[in-house]
Amino acid sequence: xxxxxxxxxxxxxxxxxxxxxxxxxxxxxxxxxxxxxxxxxxxxxxxxxxxxxxxxxxxxxxxxxxxxxxxxxxxxxxxxxxxxxxxxxxxxxxxxxxxxxxxxxxxxxxxxxxxxxxxxxxxxxxxxxxxxxxxxxxxxxxxxxxxxxxxxxxxxxxxxxxxxxxxxxxxxxxxxxxxxxxxxxxxxxxxxxxxxxxxxxxxxxxxxxxxxxxxxxxxxxxxxxxxxxxxx
Amino acid sequence: xxxxxxxxxxxxxxxxxxxxxxxxxxxxxxxxxxxxxxxxxxxxxxxxxxxxxxxxxxxxxxxxxxxxxxxxxxxxxxxxxxxxxxxxxxxxxxxxxxxxxxxxxxxxxxxxxxxxxxxxxxxxxxxxxxxxxxxxxxxxxxxxxxxxxxxxxxxxxxxxxxxxxxxxxxxxxxxxxxxxxxxxxxxxxxxxxxxxxxxxxxxxxxxxxxxxxxxxxxxxxxxxxxxxxxxxxxxxxxxxxxxxxxxxxxxxxxxxxxxxxxxxx
Numbered sequence: 386x387x388x389x390x391x392x393x394x395x396x397x398x399x400x401x402x403x404x405x406x407x408x409x410x411x412x413x414x415x416x417x418x419x420x421x422x423x424x425x426x427x428x429x430x431x432x433x434x435x436x437x438x439x440x441x442x443x444x445x446x447x448x449x450x451x452x453x454x455x456x457x458x459x460x461x462x463x464x465x466x467x468x469x470x471x472x473x474x475x476x477x478x479x480x481x482x483x484x485x486x487x488x489x490x491x492x493x494x495x496x497x498x499x500x501x502x503x504x505x506x507x508x509x510x511x512x513x514x515x516x517x518x519x520x521x522x523x524x525x526x527x528x529x530x531x532x533x534x535x536x537x538x539x540x541x542x543x544x545x546x547x548x549x550x551x552x553x554x555x556x557x558x559x560x561x562x563x564x565x566x567x568x569x570x571x572x573x574x575x576x577x578x579x580x581x582x583x584x585x586x587x588x589x590x591x592x593x594x595x596x597x598x599x600x601x602x603x604x605x606x607x608x609x610x611x612x613x614x615x616x617x
Numbered sequence: 618x619x620x621x622x623x624x625x626x627x628x629x630x631x632x633x634x635x636x637x638x639x640x641x642x643x644x645x646x647x648x649x650x651x652x653x654x655x656x657x658x659x660x661x662x663x664x665x666x667x668x669x670x671x672x673x674x675x676x677x678x679x680x681x682x683x684x685x686x687x688x689x690x691x692x693x694x695x696x697x698x699x700x701x702x703x704x705x706x707x708x709x710x711x712x713x714x715x716x717x718x719x720x721x722x723x724x725x726x727x728x729x730x731x732x733x734x735x736x737x738x739x740x741x742x743x744x745x746x747x748x749x750x751x752x753x754x755x756x757x758x759x760x761x762x763x764x765x766x767x768x769x770x771x772x773x774x775x776x777x778x779x780x781x782x783x784x785x786x787x788x789x790x791x792x793x794x795x796x797x798x799x800x801x802x803x804x805x806x807x808x809x810x811x812x813x814x815x816x817x818x819x820x821x822x823x824x825x826x827x828x829x830x831x832x833x834x835x836x837x838x839x840x841x842x843x844x845x846x847x848x849x850x851x852x853x854x855x856x857x858x859x860x861x862x863x864x865x866x867x868x869x870x871x872x873x874x875x876x877x878x879x880x881x882x
Contacts, residue, residue, distance in 0.1 A: 438709055438881045439881065455712045455713065455714055463706075469707040470707065471629070485621045486621065
């Protein structure tokens, strides 16, 4: 099986604080991977390192055999945990922007999803609620035909009904060769779609396995195992 | 990709500057019209017309100063906010080389500096009510005077010098922001501190440079009456070389920090 992500001895510190400590990890193509851990365990830092928004303190990251750069950015579609779209553009302007910069952006798909969620492409982001902005961002991210999707807390800020739609959207809009990495602490909501899980605790990998293996070995669901591992 | 970045950078900034220039020119025009219709120009009495024209003039002055401030503020804000703030999460995940981000911001900053100066000049011309032919005559006269001082070659060198100087000023600010960003905390404050540091370094390098070519510079300095256009040309050329080298240095520094040391936290 080919690897889409490869990390070797990856470390990241902010000042003297170690956020990721010697991560060694291979993530295969064609999987939905849950990046799970409590707040402050290094999930967001890991995803930002994969995007090249942070520079590793030491160690190495390869995405499709390239270090993060122009080539990897072409094939990685990233949903950050914050609003990264400027307020003054209309949704339709932003679609043009994405189409201009990403060859693999499918504008028809984006318009289709916007229609289904009742979002008017002529609206500017300024007028939208936080939840609607998040939906718009997810639509853009999932409208790209990428090889690797990095979704940082995609369901954190939206209501449960929208949550189902978002999970459904994620599942319907990726091709089988692509890998999706979803970071969250809302495990129960996404457990049923995960192929693999990575448990992060204080910057270290506690466990990285397929969900089937994990269930067989422990006889527990991912959610209850998570509660056990990260018991306070 | 550079073209596309420039296109979006223009769009993002034009929505501020074009309305600003329009209002500036509009108030210049209103000033001119009030001037034309003022009935008793020498009256000492406070009249409604006088108060109004005073008010309009004050607004115009505020607008001129505002245009200058906005040009600088937007230049800093576009670099700081669009690349190193939340919007940076989008900009730095685009499949674009980092230097293209810097160049697109730089070129558009220059564009608005030039247009802000032109808009201010236009507004002054409107208020003064000078005719086009008078204006052209004055322009030709000024050019002739400058030409007498610095020669024909100098006349061609001068705009080039101003261009390089502008680039250096902008890229110095970018480098200061990029350096400030290397610090884990208080990035905005450290950016200002870094600007002071770079400014000092620039002065130091300039002094060293002048010392190296002291014969030429000091001759010019102590015997101003004897400055020939030829000397001025050599000095301008020397300064162009110095400032271009500094600008290239700070550009490379900014590019290395943003591509190899980027940390959007």
